[in-house]
Amino acid sequence: MFPGATASRADAAYVVVGAPLDISTTFRPGTRFGPERIRRFARPFDDYDRRTDLRFSDCSVHDYGDVRAWDDAAEYLAWLSGELRDVVRDDAVPLLLGGEHTVTAAGVEAVSPEVFVCLDAHLDLREAYDGNEYSHATVTRRILDGTGGEDGDHAGGADDDGAANEAVAAVAAVDEEVVLGARTGSPAEWDRAEADDVTVVAPEDVADFDLAAHLDGRSAYLSVDVDAADPGFAPGTGTPEPFGLEPREMRDVVRTVAPRAAGFDVVEVNDRDDGQAASLAAKLCREFVFAHADS
Structure with missing residues (x-):
């Protein structure tokens, strides 16, 4: 359980959901361990937050546990989105712990x-x-362009029946993506990022x-x-990229967006360090809750 997540599901204002998907990580797999690792490295943190004068245990957070992952990403996303829609229908804010960024x-x-606001080293x-x-390398494109619509058309060529089609038809495009901290991408990605619906x-x-x-x-x-963090601060991730953000800069982004956000995730934590990445992820999750609850 995420420390301090003591509320019942019925009373929850925030619901932690683990999504240990780990099938497309390019270089250093291990994101399947991310959700539980984030919970574990949140244990040293004090319950009380001086800035907001709030206690995490008083913020009505519930830990739902993990949604077990399997090896069909489209099918898993369809199932996971259903679980998260249940959270939203209960007037709670989902706090998704990854898992690879695909989730x-x-x-x-x-x-x-x-x-869609994203802290990320990659486009x-x-x-x-x-x-x-x-x-994990296509997730923003899927979100930004949308992979479905009222007519059921979608990018990807999945069969017209079956769970894969249901998954791709589910995701509607957002109006804009703001990606903060990006420092690498292919030429085609940078070309796509020049469009009006992307701010890098x-x-x-x-x-x-x-x-x-x-x-x-x-x-x-x-x-x-x-x-998004410089790997000197968070080495435990699948595709580390130098010249990144400092933790305080990431914290400030979280505090700014949280009052305006209806959902949050932290992803791409693996087990390839001594807990630095998981500790940062856990702290940012708590910062989101404090800033949102205080708004």
């Missing part, structure tokens, strides 16, 4: 925000990666970017890929 598509589908705007349209803020510009003004009251979903 974010389920969170966005459940929440249906106007803006994740590929159409496919190694022939796979449901990959380089790591060195994040601290001075007026994110609150940019959101302008629009509803948001916030995704934190832990590799």
Whole structure:
């Protein structure tokens, strides 16, 4: 259980859901251990938050546990989005613990925000990666362009029946993506990022970017890929990329977006360090709850 997540499901304002998907990680797998590792490295934190004068255990957080993953990403996303929609229907905010970044598509589908805000080292705007349209490297493209619609059309060529089609038809496009901390991508991804529905803020510009003004009251979903941090701070991730953000810069983004957000996730934590990535992920999750509850 996430420390301090003591509320019952019926009384919860926030619901922690683990999503240990680990099938497309490119270089260093291990995200299947992410959700439980995040919970474990949250144990040293004090219950009380001085800035907001709140106790985490008083914020009505419930830990639902993990939604067991299997090896069909599209099918799993369809199932996971259903679980998260139940949370939203109960007027609670889903707190999704990954797992690879692919799981974010389920969170966005459940929440249906106007803006997708993402802390990430990578653009994740590929159409496919190694022939796979449901990959940690394509998740933002799936969210941004949408993979479904009223007519049931979708990118990907899945059969017209079956769970895969249900999954791809579920995700509707958001109005805009704001990716903070991106510092790498393919030429095609950078070309896609030039479109009006994408705003990319380089790591060195994040601290001075007026994110609150940019959101302008629009509803948001916030995704934190832990590799947005410089790997010196969070080495336990699948695709580390130097010259990244400092933890305080990530914290400030979380505090800014949280009051405007209807959903949150933190993803791409694995077991390849001594807990630095998991500790950062857990702290950012708590920062989201404190900032949201205090708004």
